[in-house]
Amino acid sequence: CKKIDQLRAVNGIPPYAPVSNRSLLSPVTLPIIRDANIKNDTRLRIFSGTANPSLSQEIASYLGLELGKINIKRFADGEIYVQLQESVRGCDVFLVQPTCPPANENLMELLIMIDACRRASAKNITAVIPYFGYARADRKSQGRESIAAKLVANMITEAGANRVLVCDLHSSQAMGYFDIPVDHVYGQPVILDYLASKTICSDDLVVVSPDVGGVARARAFAKKLSDAPLAIVDKRRHGHNVAEVMNLIGDVRGKVAVMMDDMIDTAGTIAKGAELLHQEGAREVYACCTHAVFSPPAIERLSSGLFQEVIITNTIPLKEDKSFPQLTILSVANLLGETIWRVHDDCSVGHEPYSSLDID
């Protein structure tokens, strides 16, 4: 009731709150919600897990909503307890929780949140997973292994989610691990908009894939970056998390090299790739990625002087102690907020300013 009164008090127009982080998406006014929609609007609920509350808050602000109240705590034995502190009966619930490190803790929290919503008679439950942990475990590279990404997909579905919203899955085939609808959005447009705002002559650019697995992603990026040429680091890895640079395929001499990946974990691959690019005569090296996992010793490698700039998004929250001068953090809150709105409103047309974001 308070919610409804609060909405009516502002004549049905949700307040537009500017995003606190640097966000380069041009401001777009949300559609004016007609009185007839107010009732529907009260059905939209966004809850945050503990993994990335500031992103969730930004998303809620974008939508002109408050985050739903939820009590999440951990018992002495490590078990997680979740209680919703408001009714979600008949509601369209979005649970925002990246399953970033600590992956198993954050995953279990998400599953328990989903189960809590189901048992509280939520009408629809959407898991909003800006960073999908275990995404790299997407194939059996040798025999006798799990495909953990598939297992996680099964767990989320079994917990009771009706749909999933993810950002930059490591491989796009992983959408097929779910039998429920998956909306897959990309951090790429956010990064592209930022790069476009910098004064780099398009003739000077080469997009570089740091490994052979990501060539398709880098090439899609290159096409949108003034159809820039492409180069590939052919790295022949000899063990998990050990990188060895072998060869550069393509030419970067005198150019600005933009390395593109979906995530940076220990930064071994991208740091050795950057060293190679400098050896091959690149004038400058930028690193771009959506997911800043930044496991040790990533910070040391990224801040060592190899990179002109390291551009990431906030799908994974970054603690203060992981900041360094070359780092730029962009926000995907508007992107996720807009997608949530369209999912909720069963909308796929209109709002042309976002058509380039490929949100269906």
Add this chain to the structure above:
Amino acid sequence: MAFFVKISAPCSLAGHGTTSSSSGSSRSKRGLLLPVGAGAGAGAYGGRQYSDVVPVPALSQAQASSSGGRLRIFSGTANPRLAQEVACYLGMELGRVKIKRFADGELYVQLQESVRGCDVFLVQPTCPPANENLMELLIMIDACRRASAKTITAVVPYFGYARADRKMRGGRESIAAKLVANLITEAGAHRVLACDLHSGQSIGYFDIPVDHVYGQPVILDYLASKTICPDEVVVVSPDVGGVARARTFAKKLSDAPLAIVDKRRQGHNQSEVVHLIGDVRGKVAVMVDDMIDTAGTVSQGAELLHREGARAVYACSTHAVLSPPAVDRLSSGLFQEVIVTNTVPVLHHRTFPQLTVLSVANLLGETIWRVHDDCSVSSIFQ
């Protein structure tokens, strides 16, 4: 009399240098009744004439049951020659199955021997006509389930719809590879044996065990038998999606260097070559892909390689789908040799002088034996 005898010779996985020109007839030429395996020798059935209605002799059945093997291999109509080769490798006869099509196009499958308690392997690539061959496989699986087979393994040398493995950006599309995985599982298969799936992630579409084998060792063994100096070879990926596959190939081909054709496609089944990343001047370029369909990608890539100074161009691929106008493109003189395997049968009218067809029968046969005997499959590739 032992019903099953495994070949005692050392395993020859690659059929080293073997050339098997598979010219199976098209299905339409066989009319409506398509008995498979009926032409095999009398074997365990003591010279008895094949007949739809004569029951299996109790003695033979008892012998079959008591042999402990319980291994049965049946073939669909998509690639009976491959299935026969696989059975020969295992020293077995194909199981007798009647597959026919009714006037309205519906398929009918009847097993003509008992599979109760058996470990059944159904060999059926879902190559064109994809939907017909898929439906036949599903009906075979269902028939085996209803006939109380103990375990049913779908052996799918070529997995149709494998390329439909993702939704494009903003797409309102199916992920048909996932749908097919669900259909095979729902039909009753307990496990799947697949060869060179288009993407390694597709194994994750199944909730049942998948043994994924590769045609690559067969092709590598063949290439090793040719007199190409390792220093002269560059492995080329015809598109950016297949770089990981080509790189694996390059590592095993004397750690050869790699090049990539950066093709920026303008539409479905249209190709446009933009750029070669890497260097092939004066070299022998070996293009590697998992399949050749219309051959547009691989042909335009080959043209580019010649312009960039390659001395000779080879094309290697596991799956020879060869939809029109593939044969015209492949035989036009761009390629020194086109090396494929028989996961998809290569019909006689699609052969051409540069074509070499290798057999994956030994590879599949060995895998089937290991699956049946609960031995390691991955050690085949070590």
